[in-house]
Amino acid sequence: MTGTYPSRSTSRCPSDLLSLQELVDGIAVDIAAVMGRGKVADYIPALADVDADQFGMAIHTVDGQFYGTGSSGVGFSIQSISKVLSLTLAIEHHGDDLWNRVSVEPSGDPFNSLVQLEHECGVPRNPLINAGAILVADALLDAHDDPIDALLSLIEQLTGRRPSIDEEVVSSEKATGFRNEAMANLMKSFGNLKHSVADVLDVYFRQCSIVLNCEELAQVFAYLANAGRQPGSEVVVVSPLRARRINALMLTCGTYDRAGEFAFKVGLPAKSGVGGGIAATVPGKLALCAWSPALSASGNSVAATEALRLFAERSLCSVF
Numbered sequence: 001m002t003g004t005y006p007s008r009s010t011s012r013c014p015s016d017l018l019s020l021q022e023l024v025d026g027i028a029v030d031i032a033a034v035m036g037r038g039k040v041a042d043y044i045p046a047l048a049d050v051d052a053d054q055f056g057m058a059i060h061t062v063d064g065q066f067y068g069t070g071s072s073g074v075g076f077s078i079q080s081i082s083k084v085l086s087l088t089l090a091i092e093h094h095g096d097d098l099w100n101r102v103s104v105e106p107s108g109d110p111f112n113s114l115v116q117l118e119h120e121c122g123v124p125r126n127p128l129i130n131a132g133a134i135l136v137a138d139a140l141l142d143a144h145d146d147p148i149d150a151l152l153s154l155i156e157q158l159t160g161r162r163p164s165i166d167e168e169v170v171s172s173e174k175a176t177g178f179r180n181e182a183m184a185n186l187m188k189s190f191g192n193l194k195h196s197v198a199d200v201l202d203v204y205f206r207q208c209s210i211v212l213n214c215e216e217l218a219q220v221f222a223y224l225a226n227a228g229r230q231p232g233s234e235v236v237v238v239s240p241l242r243a244r245r246i247n248a249l250m251l252t253c254g255t256y257d258r259a260g261e262f263a264f265k266v267g268l269p270a271k272s273g274v275g276g277g278i279a280a281t282v283p284g285k286l287a288l289c290a291w292s293p294a295l296s297a298s299g300n301s302v303a304a305t306e307a308l309r310l311f312a313e314r315s316l317c318s319v320f
């Protein structure tokens, strides 16, 4: 059959029928249908007070165009979105040796589950669940004297602005992060953590407490949409192969035990955080970020997920 379906040639994604600004503005209107669903991440007390009734979205194309809508300039706690950035730095230092300490399989379990870690002898399923990111934080302590300074410098290099860390969130996570402590101790007991649990968790909690907005996150993630190079510059963040692999991990593991459903509904590599943000890429085209604080039971923002679904549906952008 010909002529009845919208075209999706590589040169015309997103749809040339709708400008990207119209597209995101339309999503900001239609997202009202799901606002009010879900609840904020109150297991981290400092995040419990965030106003759930906020939504923002931003796009950064590989040819340097920006689009934003709603609260796209409002900062939020990036939480697990930081795992992609710490992984990027760790891969650059350790190369393939990193994969001896952390696997690349989806877990099918919640982001803070301990179950597989015991069965699998302290080797986390992937670097985008908590155990995997804690392992990566340990690896970063080998790579950098001050891993947080390295992360902030990477972000500053990509956005032109050094972000802040929300110290209240850091304290809150430290006071209540019992499961993260359990994971770190379990990995330590299996000999898969080199540094002290306290030092590793300090890096992990601080990276989760970095504050960025949708516009900045879309800009930061653009290197992953551009084969590892920051658009519009000569800055190579990672090689094309590593960018491809990080995108693959985001697609298969970036939204935890909902990664299958996310691929089914949205079809883009993405990484969520319990601050309500989801950063995603359309490889070769653009990076984007949607944010709204209320989460589903899996810890993924309800409205940000829906916004990305609407984006993929209306722009015809998908990796599939």
Ligand code: GLN
Pocket: 078, 079, 080, 081, 111, 112, 130, 173, 180, 208, 272, 273, 274, 275, 299
């Ligand atoms: N800091 C959070 C935690 O450790 C990160 C979880 C997330 O964003 N999914 O629980």
